[in-house]
Amino acid sequence: MDARFTRLDHHDGISRYGASLIAAVAPHADVTMLISDVRQLALLPDVPSVLIRSPLSPLELIVARTVNKLSPDLVFCPMQTMGSWGRKYPLVLTLHDLIYYEHPAPPGFLPAPVRVLWRLYHKAYWPQRLLLNRANVVATISQTTLAQMRRHRLTRRPIRIVGNAPQGGRVPRNPAVAPEKTLTYMGSFMPYKNVETLIAGMAWLPDFALHLLSRITPARRRELEALVPAGATVVFHNGVTDAQYDQLLLRTTALVTLSRAEGYGLPLVEAMALGTPVVVADTEIFREVGGDAAHYVPADSPADFAAAVRTLDSPAHWAERSVASVARAATFSWDASARELLAIAAELRAGTK
Template identity: 75%
Template sequence: MKILIDARFTRLDHHDGISRYGASLIAATAKIADVSMLISDTRQLALLPNVPYTLINSPLSPAELFVAAKVNPLGADVVVCPMQTMGSWGRNYALVLTLHDLIYYEHPAPPGFLPAPVRVLWRLYHKAFWPQRVLLNRADVVATISSTTESLMAKYRLTKRPVRIVGNAPQPGLTPRDPGAGADKTLLYMGSFMPYKNVETMVRGMAELPDMTLHLLSRITPERRSELEALAPAGANIVFHNGVTDTEYEELLARTTALISLSKAEGYGLPLVEAMSHGTPVIASDIPIFREVGADAVSYVDPDSPAAFAAAVRELEAPEQWKDRSARAVRRAAEFSWDASAQRLLAAAEEAVALRARKHR
């Protein structure tokens, strides 16, 4: 079976969540199956594994409506897309589309990197569920990354197609830190600064943590930085990195007290799993997806309470409590792997091929 995976959502300079998800799945699946990929810019290859590829149009181009005409000659038995927007008109292959989450129905502000016309369509698209149903029902099988999203898809009847979970995982080869080495008085946040990420609560909570330094690692616009700086309590130690390399991120994870995520909505929460794989404790908002990912390894807090966030940090200052959370984190992270996700993807791809064959008998 020939599997073609759409890698056109890979970023050009650094991974975001979907970019890393796609690249990691390609690398893991290529070890057990005949895999090639689609790209839309050769610069994407720097962040992708060394597998055969075909260069075609951007997934944001109007030509996407007719992309099957370019994909059909490639001879794939099944095409897997890490998004749900891939064109499908006239295809002669099985198709697996992916829905990561339903965040943008509750928080409709689109990502800033999208072109202005696409941002307008984005908002319109998320005002009703029927456009999502139209997109997903074009597939033979729909993939998602968590049981939480799977349940929401069922609740809103988003697709008639089989839904299969192909989860996220930490990067392989990460070495857990030495719990006996302790931690420095820092806290890390890795993620965007969109409103639903709720960075405001942790910034306000720093009023009760004057001896701690909060490192905000991701890239941020000057306007958003100014908004958060205006909220910062007097004397709070907050560092805006405006982007870090993977190496810098791992070095910070290896000595910090905890990784923080007080988001009010998430599709998965990959930074949680990345931190846990290092043995770094996590403090997270008490929402269903974080409970699914973190189980008993994470300290859960009310995302609207700066005081609850600060109290959770103070609990980790006790050496035995920190060591316990670190050990739990490593055990929990070991339950996730890209190899296991690749096996699930392969099973979903085989199911899609079988369903399409049955439909066209």
Template identity: 65%
Template structure:
């Protein structure tokens, strides 16, 4: 199991997805984790054997199979599609979570500059993705929505299996009779397609509410969003930037909030939405096909906002 996308501070979506799959698979099979930094072990299941290999953003990635072959794996599962495969002597399963970057081509800012350049070029056409995915023996994705889009664009001739995201186990949902705080929770990145600006502007119509923005954020991006709030006459104290949070604090905020909110223009899954519903927290989301898949088409578990 390729665990090299695991973070060393706190989980993001890919990091939690990979760690959760390892935890689920370890009791069922002989699992070995592939890491690139021993600090990743802090956020991975304990007691699972591991080996070390090159970082997935390093120039050695196309030839990572040379490092893995010596361990004689039967199958390697990667939670991403970019794992190198040249010269592999094992079965390979790659994962494509979504097709977001074909519509929103700006790559994540935390990637090295050469990787960002390749990322943008890679998503200018569909054929590079076809070449990448057809290197595998099978392909995984996280939702019916993503699988339908992959088939529409003929991204692979391989079998596509759904291995969905899932929230962490919850002993019991919050008390539905308890009065919530006048607060909203946003968990996710601050890339343009996430449409966080609209959430902030919406606070102008919700006096007394606070919007908790939980993920890490650069100082420059935070300044941009604070300016959006100022232009919309939203009080500065209505925005609470956590700049990263613990799982415990995340759960506490979910269980006390009025709702989790996201008005993203594109999503591959939307794990925070499922996490909020598991806690019994209402969700208000943009009217996307994937959110209908998660929240139910009749709106029973979510309230949908047209974009």
């Protein structure tokens, strides 16, 4: 399993997805992780690993020469960019979303040359088709993305859902205990995340504090601080640990996000698993994940966002949403995703005999 997209000090969405899936599969199969930096092991489960080159290396195109030596029954990559030239093994590549076709600004952590290629890559769909058609099976994480892939005819290969899920072993909060008058946002500050509308909505919520948890550049922070309404409270944490994140979720009134595009929306299900209600943009993917537990509002309406938060001032309504959130989160599990990946592996092995 390709773990080279694991971050070094804290998980992002792709990093957590890969690490969680490895942990779920490992009890049922002999798993070897491919890593590109030994520091990645701090965020990965305790299974065997092999150190190979970075997925951002110019030699990624021929990485299969290295992987072939391991004689794998199957290689799973949590991205679609793994090199496959000359491979002698079944390959499953993953496409999480199509966000960057509509919002082409690349993630800031990528090297400058890669950011240029990123923008060019997302100018048309044919490069994506070339990548995905190299696999035996293509995985994705939601029905929403699967439908988009089919609409744009992105691959001739079978598409299977190997979904996201909350971390296991976390105890939900007591719905009878009143929450703090806080709101929590977990996510990046890229333009499509629409944090500006969250901040604008705080003009109607002077008795609440909005906590923005993720790391942020000084320049982007200055941009957003300039938008904070008079009398509103917005707290920039610039990164939190997993433990701090859970503690904030266990106290806050709601997790909030008005992102215009997501492949899944992992913070929603993480919050709901702890019994924390969510107030989110009314999008197809958030409805898929949030079901009847979430509050949905127009992405560009600060007033509607604030009004939805106000409904949670009612202790009875907040408790009802808390209980519904736990039930909804329970419909997603890493065990189910692991079983799906193992089924794919068995089918591909059978097909090669």
